[in-house]
Amino acid sequence: MSRFFRSTSDTESETDSSDNESFYDEVSSEEEESDVEVEEEEQQTSKKSRFLKGGDSDSDLDSDDEGGRKRQVKSQKDKRLDDMHSAAKAIENGRKNNDWTLILSEFDKLSTSISKATTGFDKIAFPKFYIKTLVELDELIQETAQKDKASKKKVNPANGKAMNATKLKVKKISKQYENMIEEYKKDPEEFMKEDEESVESEPASPAKTERAAPVTTTTAAAGGDDGFTAVGKGGRAAEIDDRPILVRLREVLESRGKKNTDRDEQANTLELLYSKSQSPFQKISVLLALIASRFDLTIGSTSHMDVKTWKSVEKEVNLILSIMESTPSFIVCENAEDLDNDDKDVVPAAGEVVKLRGSIVGYVERLDDEFMKSLQATDPHTPDYIDRLRDEPSLYALLVRAQAYFERNSLNDSISRVIVRRLDHLYYKPEQVIRSIEKVAKDMLPSGLESKLIVAVEPSQLIHELCAYLYKQNTSMLRTRAMLCHIFHFALHNQFHKARDMLLMSHLQESIHQADVSTQILYNRAVVQIGLSAFRQGLIKESHACLQEIQGTGRAKELLAQGIQQNRYGQQQPSPELEQLERQRQLPFHMHINLELLECVFLTCSMLLEIPGQAQAGPNNKKFISRPFRRLLDFNERQAFAGPPENTRDHIMSAAKALASGEWERARDYILAIKVWDLLPDTESIKTMLVRKIQEEGLRTYLFTYASYYSTLGVSQLSSMFDLPSQTIASIVAKLIWNEELAASLDQVSQCIVLHQVELSRLQELALQFSEKAANLVDQNERLATPPNRNENQKVAQN
Template identity: 50%
Template sequence: MSRFFHGGLSDSESSSSDEEELYSEAEESESEESSSEEEGSAEEEEAEDEDSDEEGGSRFLRGAESDDSDDEEGKRTVKSAKDKRQDEIEGMIKAIENAQKINDWVTISAEFDKLNRVVQKGTQSATMPKIYIKSIAELEDFMNDTVKDKVATKKMNAANARALNAIKQKVKRNNRTYETEIEAYRKDKDAFMVEEEATETVKPKRLKSVARSVAPEDEDNDDGFATVGRGGKTLTFTPESIFKHLKVIIESRGKKNTDRNEQIKIMEKLLEVAQSSYQKIKVLLALISTRFDLTTGAQSYMSNEQWKAAEKEFNVLVDVLEASPQFVVVETAEEWDDEEKPPQPEEGEIFKIPGSVVSIVDRLDDELTRSLQHIDPHTTEYIERLSDEGTLYTSILRSQLYLERLHREQGVSSEEALNRVIMRRLDHVYFKPEQVIKTGEENAWKAIDTKFDSVISPRSKATGSASDLLHVLCTYLYQHDATVLRTRAMLCHIYHYALHNQFFKARDMLLMSHLQENIHSADVSTQIMYNRTLVQVGLCAFRAGLIYEAQTAMQEICGTGRLKELLAQGVQIQRYMQVTPEQERLERQRQLPFHQHINLELLECAYLTCSMLLEIPALAASGSSPDVKKRVISKTFRRMLEYHERQIFTGPPENTRDHVMQAAKALAAGEWKKSSELIHAIKIWDLLPEPQKIKDMLSEKVQEEGLRTYLFTYAPFYDTLSLDRLTEMFDLSTRKVSALVSKMIAHEEIAAALDQVNNAIIFRKGVELSRLQTLALTLADKASGLTEMNERFLEQKTQGQGGFQEGGAPRGGGRGGRGGRGGRRGRGGRGDSGEQRPQRSVQFQQQSGFHGGAMKT
């Protein structure tokens, strides 16, 4: 092998570093051994120089299949890495020149990208290859000529035109880096292309460390350490180099093995040296975005330190934008390409910077919510974290003022962003009491300069009522938005009215909005807000003493047994229900922070109490007269009551359900005082405002329903009953008792008449059925139900068979269909009985206050 190397190359070339890059480690070791042999026997090698060209190749290829391949391939030449790279560059330049001849900009764009990658990767000298400078200079000239030729550009196809537009920016941005070399080439092309024999300065190897020790006199801060970039060079931060550093950081965003903490430190230093408003805005936008990138995955949340730093930098960004009205941040702006010459807008001119103020606000709010979801709500850490909501609300208000100014003074279209900010503001106030809202508004306006004011919600209204503020914000979204934000604003408005005991306003708005008709097609978060609003309307009706409306409003949510899931206050896994990890993860992401929760125990207690006051009289009415159809108001309450009655031994009540169930049994037995005492013993009422007023209202309702239950139960045993007796038994006024009895008579709940002269109730006795007749009627109803069910099963079984018999008569025809019993038990008879079922369900819907989630007026 030594003769082969000696014969093919000179001694100087065999020891060059370029050859070492070509061969593997094994070949390098062989070349080192051959060089040692050459030093020992130099005279023998000089004598064999003539034969080395012939014998070296044959000895190296000894053992080959045939010698013809040597003749076909000729002599083999070994090129250095530099020569190979030079040939590759020349080939790409040649391809670009050939593509220019046929005006193929797609090929030019692809080859130009390859050329830049090869040059940047392989260049080891301080100066770029002159053939590369020549190529990019000529390409720029050719591009400018093509752009000026309007006729040629119009004849281009779509792909070629897109490639031309893309390469215009690429060439412009790339050639800006080599402006000095390109100008030198254009001044004297022949002199520039003369090769200068100069030794190449080898580029130092990359350092893996990001900091190295420097002399104390070179760096005063960082304890003698300085930031080191590529090539082992110390990074210097000057106002002129800000955009170059930013470009490197932005390009590395999203790549693997990127140290984001180091990037944040660099951008913090860039912010310190930034002088112009444009520089500060660009650095702040990149810095805040990089802080958000630190949080990866849905299960983690932004640390408190990083969140506060991002929130502080956002306020600095708004300050800069307010102080420099000539710069505006909008999402639709184009990037400024000239890094060395920052834009200098003239007086009255507006320069748009790509970015989004509202997106930063959204992300800050989302990160705060996510952190509150993960923190234990029963610790002081949750309270401390919740205190950051005040500063965030101030930032939301400042962003609203900034977007209003853009839309009003500078004519920048920002209606969509303004709607999103107002919705964020509503999300922070709609569930709070009035005094909390007023305090938050006052603190937010105090932190904002007095020269800034809002047209939508002026500063003067900050001291007004919270309902006025909600009305102003929601009305703006009603008028200027047609997306889901309008629906959410309406739900916030209804929720606020219900929270502040304005039931009829909340009910009328809910009915007029028709949200219950299409809420099932909305997104999950909007459905959760609808459920919360419906429940809050029910609680408002309960506090107002409207038992029927309260039970109907809460029935749809509380009757399902999935309170936690529907209100997003916990993950409740049902029995025999398989949930994938992805579904469980999404469910946990939807959970509301603890301070927005509705007390589930209070909600269940109110629902069961309302159900008790409605169900016990209904059970008494159906038990005393078999003709009255049994109508189930609350299946949940019925199941609990049946379970409680099946228990052999009943101890003292331990929880809310036990209190309500025992109160229901006492009410059914006519012991209204005991029932009232059990209801009053529930401690959850203390969480409501004015709990004593609620207890007095419940006592009155228990007395009234106890009276109705007594009349339903014992009416068959009376001919006449004095109103004074009822007044004494239930501790009600004569006027109240007379009104209740009159209402029952008017609704035909009891067959009686009111004798106002004698102040008594006269019961009308119908034809009383004997015990045998009652049992016979019951047996007939059950037999009829079994026959109907049997025929329905038979019809389903024969449904797939032929539909017609011989002669064209329908199957099951004849006299009234299958069975031939006139039409009552035939197909027509089943149709009649089958039509009664939907009729009963429609009647039930008409009697209920809400239909499909909506309350009936």
């Protein structure tokens, strides 16, 4: 009878015959008796369990219907051992037949099986027959090579190729087990005898082994200082055995990129390796692998590195630089050769320099790119964006530190790449911000760390030295970007003429359409900033000419990489790949140029040029200066109901209509009511300049409109109408007369303007029409002959 039924029946009988007072005593005695019975039955069944190899069973399911043979259920460990032994036997057969193709395939299987069986939680003892196979294969390779060399027979190409591959693999794997190979060569019989004894001494019950394994793991985990252990993504603890650090590091590097490799676990393992590293060579080697493994955590071009991982990488790059600053014997560079140190530590001699393969500048650039990606993916109207932006000074300090390291080791290519990154963080900032970020970065750097190439302190001089260094480089892309950053910085600080002259002398407008997309975006930003600089200085015509290039296309948001233009009805939908590329080009919010301010400046300049020009040409003339402004003005005039202005465009259109009718005070009030002007520095001086321009253009509009209705106009009368000094009125009228825009003469004695009524003859009218048509023909011909370097080069999405 089964122990389950017996224990139940005993319990029931004893419980029925007991009193309530002795209930708990009887239950405790029953538990002791049942425990004794369970132990006796376990001892009996452990000998005849049908789940063990070679165990007997009374069940009819264990025998086959045909032969009555007993089925054996093998454990996973036994299966692995059988596979290894079968592979070793196949290798032995291949040795007898000189079949190196078979030997190579079976050796790969054997090596893979041993690698899997000796790692992980259910790992087994290292099978020593593998060492025997390695030694025998090495001897066979040497013997075969000598025979082939002596006989000079033609070897089968496939067989020879397999033998060479086996030779390389055996040589590589033998380095891991040098000590065991030496022990085997000293006394092969004793070595293999120890293997057999260790196999026989292993427990026969897999169940006991499985029960014992968690105890060992728990003990190891509890052996830490705090009772905790590092755990990977899958819940597996990061284990570090007693093997040398460089051997363990090579195993981690070999598993990098393979299928089913846990990247988080790799990073945790490398962190533990770094904590146990002693020499500078070990620390640098582990840190290079650790930084690369952290970059592997970010998969795909759309995702960005999380802030915690980013700060860890930044800290580790600083650690590498600090180690190499204190130990100049080691240099990390991209063109270094691989060290053949056989997984042993490297200690350079006095005066010796050891080069390690790596790319510090690549790590710094990747950190910068991930920083920009995280800003692109963060909502700029939340505190998270401000918190993320606070990490920029530490990143800039890392750029300065890397530049100093590259200067000390004469890595010129890396110096120029870092300076471009450094310039990208500075060129769009005002001088106060540049001075602040330089001060914060200097406080973060170690004392005594200074650059010999860039020694300037003042922001303008600093930008000049950074750009001047890049001007000397052979790479045209670096020179172009440096030039555009320099132009942008000059325009931002109200040096319009210097920025304009530099742009014209560089001839970038002729070749910018051949540059990459990011450089074209920088060119568009520089041109727009030049236009804003001209407007701040009151140069209306120059400002309109610069802004017309970008704002006139209607795609300023897209051309400045500040957003994606929404497709209108009927337009072709871009492919997902192009749309994704366009999103990756977008600039972070703190680098944006305010598009509403840009539109306001452009439309205001267009109004101050278009309204007097329209009054001069007459109502029937279709010639225009600004096509977008004329389109908006015509649309506004066609509105059935004209309410009060609500946005920036409405204010400017209302001011344009008031200016055209001679009411410059209303036009002034509409323009000054726009709140966007507060975004400009020195707002009051800009508003004063706008009022003066509105007065002057109002006077010109009035003269062009009403010249045919008057014979004379008093200067004092015009001065009171437009609130301008008499000298200003006289100079404006004299300029109009000189340019033959107004048929009049200025009487200095009577202080009046004598208007001449001139009627054109038929021949003169035809000559004027012919000149206008000829001018239009020349303009169209120039547009066809000139390469699309102005309006067409900004088609960023199609490039």
